[in-house]
Amino acid sequence: MTTQTTAPADAAAPGHHHDYVHGYSQAEAQRLGDQADTLAELLHAGTAYPAGSRVLEAGCGVGAQTVHLLAASPGVRLTAADLSAQSLAQARARVAAQAPAADVTWHHGDLHRLPFPDGSFDHVFLCFVLEHLPDPTAGLAALRRVLRPGGTITVIEGDHGSAFFHPESPAARRTVDHLVRLQARAGGDGLLGRRLHPLLTAAGFARVSVRPRTVFADDARPALVEGFTRRTFVAMVESVRAEALAAGLTTPEAFDRGVAELRRAAEPGGTFHYTFFKAAAVRP
Amino acid sequence: MTTQTTAPADAAAPGHHHDYVHGYSQAEAQRLGDQADTLAELLHAGTAYPAGSRVLEAGCGVGAQTVHLLAASPGVRLTAADLSAQSLAQARARVAAQAPAADVTWHHGDLHRLPFPDGSFDHVFLCFVLEHLPDPTAGLAALRRVLRPGGTITVIEGDHGSAFFHPESPAARRTVDHLVRLQARAGGDGLLGRRLHPLLTAAGFARVSVRPRTVFADDARPALVEGFTRRTFVAMVESVRAEALAAGLTTPEAFDRGVAELRRAAEPGGTFHYTFFKAAAVRP
Numbered sequence: 001m002t003t004q005t006t007a008p009a010d011a012a013a014p015g016h017h018h019d020y021v022h023g024y025s026q027a028e029a030q031r032l033g034d035q036a037d038t039l040a041e042l043l044h045a046g047t048a049y050p051a052g053s054r055v056l057e058a059g060c061g062v063g064a065q066t067v068h069l070l071a072a073s074p075g076v077r078l079t080a081a082d083l084s085a086q087s088l089a090q091a092r093a094r095v096a097a098q099a100p101a102a103d104v105t106w107h108h109g110d111l112h113r114l115p116f117p118d119g120s121f122d123h124v125f126l127c128f129v130l131e132h133l134p135d136p137t138a139g140l141a142a143l144r145r146v147l148r149p150g151g152t153i154t155v156i157e158g159d160h161g162s163a164f165f166h167p168e169s170p171a172a173r174r175t176v177d178h179l180v181r182l183q184a185r186a187g188g189d190g191l192l193g194r195r196l197h198p199l200l201t202a203a204g205f206a207r208v209s210v211r212p213r214t215v216f217a218d219d220a221r222p223a224l225v226e227g228f229t230r231r232t233f234v235a236m237v238e239s240v241r242a243e244a245l246a247a248g249l250t251t252p253e254a255f256d257r258g259v260a261e262l263r264r265a266a267e268p269g270g271t272f273h274y275t276f277f278k279a280a281a282v283r284p
Numbered sequence: 285m286t287t288q289t290t291a292p293a294d295a296a297a298p299g300h301h302h303d304y305v306h307g308y309s310q311a312e313a314q315r316l317g318d319q320a321d322t323l324a325e326l327l328h329a330g331t332a333y334p335a336g337s338r339v340l341e342a343g344c345g346v347g348a349q350t351v352h353l354l355a356a357s358p359g360v361r362l363t364a365a366d367l368s369a370q371s372l373a374q375a376r377a378r379v380a381a382q383a384p385a386a387d388v389t390w391h392h393g394d395l396h397r398l399p400f401p402d403g404s405f406d407h408v409f410l411c412f413v414l415e416h417l418p419d420p421t422a423g424l425a426a427l428r429r430v431l432r433p434g435g436t437i438t439v440i441e442g443d444h445g446s447a448f449f450h451p452e453s454p455a456a457r458r459t460v461d462h463l464v465r466l467q468a469r470a471g472g473d474g475l476l477g478r479r480l481h482p483l484l485t486a487a488g489f490a491r492v493s494v495r496p497r498t499v500f501a502d503d504a505r506p507a508l509v510e511g512f513t514r515r516t517f518v519a520m521v522e523s524v525r526a527e528a529l530a531a532g533l534t535t536p537e538a539f540d541r542g543v544a545e546l547r548r549a550a551e552p553g554g555t556f557h558y559t560f561f562k563a564a565a566v567r568p
Contacts, residue, residue, distance in 0.1 A: 161452075162557065164445040166478045194450045197502040198553040212500045212557065218481040220493055269482040273446065273496065275557065 028239060029062045029090055038227030040068040042213050043156050043276060049123050051075025056121040058111040058143055059083070059129030063091025065156075069125055070099040079121070081107040081114065112142045119148035127156040130199070134187035140203030147283040153205060155279045156213075159193030162275035163233065165265035172265075175237055175258025178244040185247065193277035205281035213278050218271040229272040234263055312523060313346045313374055322511030324352040326497050327440050327560060333407050335359025340405040342395040342427055343367070343413030347375025349440075353409060354383040363405070365391040365398065396426045403432035411440040414483070418471035424487030431567040437489060439563040440497075443477030446559035447517065449549035456549075459521055459542025462528040469531065477561035489565035497562050502555040513556040518547055 047069070049055050053076045060066045060080035070078065080095075082088045085108050092106055109115065111129070124143050130136040140153070147153060160180050165172065180190040189195075200208045217224035238259055244250050250258075265272040331353070333339050337360045344350045344364035354362065364379075366372045369392050376390055393399065395413070408427050414420040424437070431437060444464050449456065464474040473479075484492045501508040522543055528534050534542075549556040 159448070161448040162446075164443070164475075164478060166482065168445070168475060191448075191452060194448060194555050194557060197504060197555060198450065201503070201553075209504055210500070210502055210555075212498045214496045214498050214559065216494070216496045216561075218494055219485070220481060269485075271478050271481055271494075273478060273559065275498065275559075277500075 044068045044072050047154055049073040049076045053122045055123045058126045060091050061087045063094035065127040067098045070102045077103050079105045083110055114146055116146045118145055120146045122151045124153040131157055131192045132188040136199050137202045144204055144283050149283055151283050153281050157193040158276050160190040164273050166271040167264055169261035171258040172262035178249045182240055182243055196277050196279040200281045206284040208281040210277055210279040213276045215274045225266050229266040328352045328356050331438055333357040333360045337406045339407045342410045344375050345371045347378035349411040351382045354386045361387050363389045367394055398430055400430045402429055404430045406435045408437040415441055415476045416472040420483050421486045428488055428567050433567055435567050437565050441477040442560050444474040448557050450555040451548055453545035455542040456546035462533045466524055466527055480561050480563040484565045490568040492565040494561055494563040497560045499558045509550050513550040
């Protein structure tokens with residue numbers, strides 16, 4: 001496994017830096033791992049790069065998706081980039097444990113200012129990254145630069161507006177909305193998934209194709225209820241409790257009631273729906 | 285084509301009768317036809333009954349789904365039932381035009397009190413029916429009675445809570461919500477799709493399996509933008525204008541602004557998402 005870490009001078013510079021709304025805790029890393037494992041087939045199906053391809057994963061975070069990308073595309077030459085040195089270290093450890101033979105170059109830096117020449121990559125992959133950027137079109141345009149003409153970009157994003165559940169609950173709905181508001185305050189967009197076609201088009205990509213990848217969990221799918229409804233979505237909502245209270249969006253009682261009612265979607269007779277969006281496009 | 289019409293004494297009796305929230309106009313029949321044709325593959329894929337099967341379509345309406353059911357299952361012996369004699373006449377004309385060789389018995393009556401012996405059918409099919417019933421579990425239980433042990437039921441429903449779009453618009457969202465409120469006032473549930481698993485379970489069915497069937501329309505799918513976003517969903521929202529105003533839910537200005545903003549989802553750069561749910565289950 002190649003593990004050079006490139007760290008350009010401006011890696012830690014401010015500017016495009018943004019707060020990661022879910023924080024950087026150990027529990028959050030665990031949540032991201034659970035989420036990635038439960039959803040790996042749903043999200044990664046259809047993405048397999050030929051051996052030898054030069055692939056960039058922009059915003060690899062703790063490597064939750066990186067290991068699945070490498071499993072689906074053995075033999076690629078991957079460059080995995082992230083703004084957080086701490087996340088990058090976790091990603092490196094995860095890949096070392098799960099894909100020790102993989103050819104990975106780790107890059108600590110900002111995806112808006114990658115130090116690679118134009119057209120350096122055959123494929124770019126990013127998952128749950130655009131939702132955190134103040135200007136996702138600018139981010140995509142910067143990635144287009146390092147992609148060779150004819151190369152592809154693959155983008156996966158969620159959309160919290162797609163979350164609905166049974167039993168219906170206004171309190172739970174308000175609590176989910178706090179997540180969207182907090183992400184907006186941090187400069188991101190929790191409703192980004194639905195916008196992938198116009199965003200990729202605006203950033204100069206061609207042959208843009210976006211398909212929903214839907215999670216629907218009910219009593220017939222107990223593993224999904226546990227792995228997604230409870231341990232991914234409810235856990236994500238719970239993770240912003242302190243932040244929502246600090247921002248004055250809600251009271252402890254109202255927040256906890258919303259989470260308790262949301263949790264009923266993961267109990268017998270409950271159901272939960274969420275849509276991820278997966279886009280593919282080509283650099284003309 | 286067999287076209288006996290059975291019309292039991294209680295067919296026009298009140299009791300389970302309910303107002304059809306979208307009305308019975310010619311424009312509505314056209315809308316239902318457009319919707320069914322655009323969505324036929326999405327909704328009917330996977331449903332094909334063997335020739336000779338005794339199939340009941342409960343709540344066939346104007347026959348919008350009936351013709352697709354017959355196309356996917358040539359040779360079935362279909363009984364198509366509806367509460368509205370007017371709709372049934374339209375269904376009969378539609379089937380005569382599009383599936384003249386089909387073996388169809390038309391039944392004017394209430395699905396809660398079908399005059400058929402227990403276990404009369406091998407398969408039951410219903411599409412966009414439960415959302416209008418005051419007690420969908422009772423309706424399903426009544427249909428279970430006429431299904432033979434081991435026979436299957438197939439249920440397709442929408443869920444207006446699944447509608448989201450770009451550009452996001454609170455005014456458009458409120459206008460969609462009027463549809464849900466009007467349906468609730470009429471005794472129905474515009475958010476029923478997500479509840480199919482618990483409903484079928486409560487009605488005594490086994491091996492319940494529910495899958496989302498998602499429509500996502502963006503600039504890459506102009507036919508879907510036209511056939512679904514504009515001519516199905518926006519048209520459905522527009523169709524309740526007079527009723528929403530009469531109910532005092534909104535003003536003409538607010539309603540029209542909501543529809544205008546919703547319509548932007550069908551313009552270049554717009555996107556629209558909607559989830560149908562399709563359930564299959566077995567009578568134990």
